[in-house]
Amino acid sequence: MTSSAATRKFVTRAELGKSLGRVRRLPWTLVLGSVLLTIYILVAITGPLWAPFPYDRIGTGKPFAPPNAKNLLGTDQMGRDLFSRVVHGAGHELFLALTSTALAVVLGGFLGLLSGFVGGWFDEILMRLFEVLISIPVLVFALLVIMAAGLEASGNEWLLVGVVALVWLPRTGRMARSVAIDLVTRDYVLVARARGESAWSIVWRELLPNATGVLLVEFGVRAGYAPILIGSLGFLGLGVRPPTPEWGLMISENRANLVAAPYTVLAPALALSGLVISLNMFTDGLARVLGRQVKRF
Numbered sequence: 001m002t003s004s005a006a007t008r009k010f011v012t013r014a015e016l017g018k019s020l021g022r023v024r025r026l027p028w029t030l031v032l033g034s035v036l037l038t039i040y041i042l043v044a045i046t047g048p049l050w051a052p053f054p055y056d057r058i059g060t061g062k063p064f065a066p067p068n069a070k071n072l073l074g075t076d077q078m079g080r081d082l083f084s085r086v087v088h089g090a091g092h093e094l095f096l097a098l099t100s101t102a103l104a105v106v107l108g109g110f111l112g113l114l115s116g117f118v119g120g121w122f123d124e125i126l127m128r129l130f131e132v133l134i135s136i137p138v139l140v141f142a143l144l145v146i147m148a149a150g151l152e153a154s155g156n157e158w159l160l161v162g163v164v165a166l167v168w169l170p171r172t173g174r175m176a177r178s179v180a181i182d183l184v185t186r187d188y189v190l191v192a193r194a195r196g197e198s199a200w201s202i203v204w205r206e207l208l209p210n211a212t213g214v215l216l217v218e219f220g221v222r223a224g225y226a227p228i229l230i231g232s233l234g235f236l237g238l239g240v241r242p243p244t245p246e247w248g249l250m251i252s253e254n255r256a257n258l259v260a261a262p263y264t265v266l267a268p269a270l271a272l273s274g275l276v277i278s279l280n281m282f283t284d285g286l287a288r289v290l291g292r293q294v295k296r297f
Contacts, residue, residue: 030285036278044094047087055088056080056243064261073267076254080243082267089245089268093275096157096246097226100164105219107165108172113207115173116180117189118199127177130170138225139232142167146238155241164229168222175218179211186210213290220283227275247272 052072053060061068061075068074073082115123133141145163146154153159183189183206192202231248233239235255240246242253247268254264 027285027288029281030289033278033280033282033285036274037282040090040094040275040278043087044091047090051084051087053081053084055085055245057084060084064257064264066261067263074261074263076250076264077257082250082264085245085250086247086267086271089247089250089271090275092157092240092244092246093227093230093272096160096164096230096240097223097275097279100161100230101168101219101223101226103161103165104168104172104222105215108169109176109208109211109215109218110203111169112173112176112178113180113203113211114199116177117184117203117207123177127174130173133170134174138167138229142229142233143236143238146233151238154238157240160230160233160239163233164226167229168226172215172218172222175214176211179214180207183207183210217283217287217290220279220286224276224279224283227272227279231272 052070057080059079060081061071061079063075063077063079065071065075065079071081071083073086076082076085111126115126136144142163145166146159149159149163180203189202189206192206197205227247230239230246231251234246234248234250235252237249237252239249242249250268251265251272254261258265
């Protein structure tokens with residue numbers, strides 16, 4: 001082996017050792033949460049390719065068949081394979097939770113940063129509106145929005161995304177506004193004001209890059225709550241329509257058979273709780289790395 005090849009090998013091993021050392025220094029909640037989330041994402045992306053049955057196929061086995069070699073998690077009241085429905089449901093849950101949370105953080109973050117920077121009557125009116133919306137219980141607020149949209153539209157996935165985003169928006173906006181109030185006195189903001197830059201330019205170029213850490217943590221917090229809210233709406237029959245394999249809807253459909261066939265409820269319930277725990281662990285670990293405090297309200 002030549003000296004250059006040996007040097008390259010040594011450098012590679014040294015870099016690998018440094019990388020492993022950095023991973024060991026990360027909070028265990030961040031590492032474990034990242035691993036679990038990766039598994040959920042991989043299942044959501046690849047699951048439809050290897051799931052044994054389509055999620056809506058009836059008669060894959062006898063109704064309420066217990067777990068067996070053909071139906072790994074058993075079947076529901078229509079003989080649909082629970083394992084396939086749980087696997088297909090991962091994509092629906094992640095899409096609804098992450099899309100709605102991202103929309104809430106983008107809109108709420110911008111409004112909050114703009115409110116904290118502009119101040120005055122705009123800040124007063126917007127914050128009072130946010131306080132009114134936050135005072136309404138989350139589930140009640142979501143139900144009111146769905147009722148306003150009309151029950152006939154309640155099964156639309158994009159309506160559900162908008163409902164969850166609207167619920168989280170005032171909370172995200174208040175968090176972003178508190179960050180903006182701290183940032184507006186910084187030198188780089190004062191210099192930007194002295195240059196005559198517009199409020200939009202200062203919010204986009206100066207405030208947003210320095211508020212990214214807080215908004216990332218806020219995204220993780222809200223994403224952890226989103227599956228619970230989506231599952232609750234599905235349980236009440238106001239989420240997506242059957243036969244969509246949304247885990248809250250699956251729990252609702254089989255709750256009457258909890259004693260006779262508990263696996264029909266436990267399978268989606270464990271999948272939903274695992275996703276929520278993964279998101280919360282990831283958020284807690286991310287907050288520690290960024291030196292932020294997670295506020296849950």
